[in-house]
Amino acid sequence: MSTLQDFLFFLQRVRLCTWNVGNTDPVVDDDIVKLLKLDSTECADIYMVGLQEIKVDFGDTASRILNFASETYDDWAEVLLNILSKRDYFLIENVKVQAISLSVFAHISHLPFIxxxxxxxxxxxxxxxxxxxxxVAISANIYNENVCFLNTHLAAHRDKDHERMEDVLEIFKEINFKRRATIQSHDLVLWLGDMNWRIEKFSKEEVVSMIVKKEYDKLLHKDQLMKHMKHKGVISEFCEAAITFPPSYKFDVDSDLYDTSEKQRVPAWTDRILYRVSPHSRTMRSAFARMLHLFSIKPHDSVPQSDIQIIKGSYTSLMDFQNSDHKPVVAECIITLPRNDNSCLVDIEILGSWVAKSKGEFQVTYRKHMQPKDKDYLALYQTPFTEYRAYKAWMDVPKMKTKPNKAGELTQSCKFSTSKIKETGKYRVGYYSNKMSCLLALSDPFEISTIDN
Structure with missing residues (x-):
């Protein structure tokens, strides 16, 4: 039986990973599965993967400095996309600048609400x-909440604490999205990266000794990021789960030994995962919590008491990965969202059988207050679906010739030419909204066959 809580809250499980890959090639598929816990019985709704020091060639670097767009992903993003799409996840977006890459994926069931x-x-x-x-940052409205995904790589070296703060202030000031939204104007910010903050005062020998004894509290007391989080400013608005794992930097490659080179780098928690819920959103969620209390409804164990909860034991480094001088750092959280009207804006229904080199029929239904806009288009995608740009053919949305029904819905009959389709098999039709910069709907998978079939 549904409770009031089920109508008030919507939960999303998010898995996050940050890794400075040290200019290495992508790991094999089995390692990606391990990295993101893809074989877990509790699958995530969203995967956020932030990488630093990915391999780039000079041509790509030069084009990005000159602000020329690249139509290709980095090798790591392609591997992630290939693996996750086969598990019914699609790419919300990928963004990179030189050696910094951010990819965010969601389960295909959430597509109409992003x-x-x-x-x-x-x-x-x-x-x-x-x-x-x-x-690098991605902004998206997810179930009516504005979420910012942020990956940063800040200035290196122990004595560059001031420079790192300057980097942070510049990133938060200069990153703006087309709606003139800033990072801090979002309801929720998920921030990860190689932030390069170090442990002050102690020598390498002292730090390694305390790591062996698991005296992390003594080390964290001298952690530069912890220091900034205690003072007023941008960073103080963020939260971090308790650190119970050894520093993720700096290791000898292909080993679990901290730096034995001549430089003898002091180990540090350079790779971090932080989050921020806006004060406005926090106040709104508190009102929901008070309402639950008023009706004597106690959230069950899987429902967090606050807006975002890092699942216990999930914030950790993965020591088995040895191909970089950094260990990947991962976390898993549950986000509590107010459950608003989450009905789909558009619905696509495939009609009859589709045959290659012919025209397939389908029907588009626009929910109340939704109408097709200029530059919207319909696209044909081969399965598994990967992302909105990967269409095999497209067409402009036809002009409406019907009036809304009593429910305020518009229904449109369409025909899609499959003359450019060279491969038979499973496909989907999607509706792309230019205004919203996303797919609003995907049809169920259907078969395009040859005439002989």
Whole structure:
């Protein structure tokens, strides 16, 4: 039986991963499965993967400095896309600048409720034009909540604490999305990356000794990021789960030994995962919580008491990965969203059988207050569906010739030419909204066959 709580809250499980991959090639598929826990019985709704120091060639670097768009993903993003799409996840968006990449995926069941997807980047490297350091961000409206996904790679070295803060301030000031939204104007910000904050005062030998003894509290007391979180400013608005794992940097490659080179880098928690719920959203959620209390409804164990809850034991480093001098750092959380009117805006129904080199029929239904706009289009996608740009054919949305029914819905009959389709098999039809920068709907999978079949 549904309770009042089921009508008030919507839960989404998010898995996050940040990894400085050290200019290495992508790991094999089995390692990606392990990295993201894809074989878990409790699958995530959203995967957020932020990488630093991915391999780039000079041509790609130069084009991005000159702001030329690249139509290809980095090798890591392609591997992630290939693996996750086979498990019914699609790419919300990927954004990269030089060696910094961010990919966000969602289960295909959530596609109709993810709108207004935007990206932006800010370079803080050499001369503030080089993208080896900086931030990349994705903004999306998810179930009517504005969420910002942020990946940063900040200035390196122990004595560059001030420079790191300057990087942060510049990234938060300069990253703006098309709706003029800033990072901090979002209801929720998920921020991860190689933030490069270090442990002050202690020598390498002292730090390693405390790591062996698991005296993490003593080390965290001298952690530069922890220091900033205690003072007023941008960083103080963010939260972090308790750190119960050893520093993720710096290791000898292909080993679990902290740096044995001549430089003898001091180990540090450079790779971090933070989150921020806006004060306005926090106040609104508190009102929902008070309402639950008023009706004597106690959330069951899987429902967090606050807006976002890091699942216990999930914030950790993965020591088995040895191909970089950093260990990947992962976390898993449950986000509590107010349950608003989450009905689909558009519905697509396939009619009859579709045959290659012919025209297939389908029907588009626009829910109340929804109408087709200029530059909207319909696209044909092969399965497994990967992302909105991967269509095999497309067509402009036909002009409406009917009036709304009593429920305020508009229904439109369409025909799609399959003359450009060279492969038979499973396909989907999607509706792309130019205004919302996203697909509003995907049909169920259907078969396109040859005449002989």
């Amino acid at each position: 709108h207004f997807i935007r990206t932006d980047v800010e370079r803080t490297g050499i001369g503030r034009v080089w993208g080896n350091k900086g931030g």
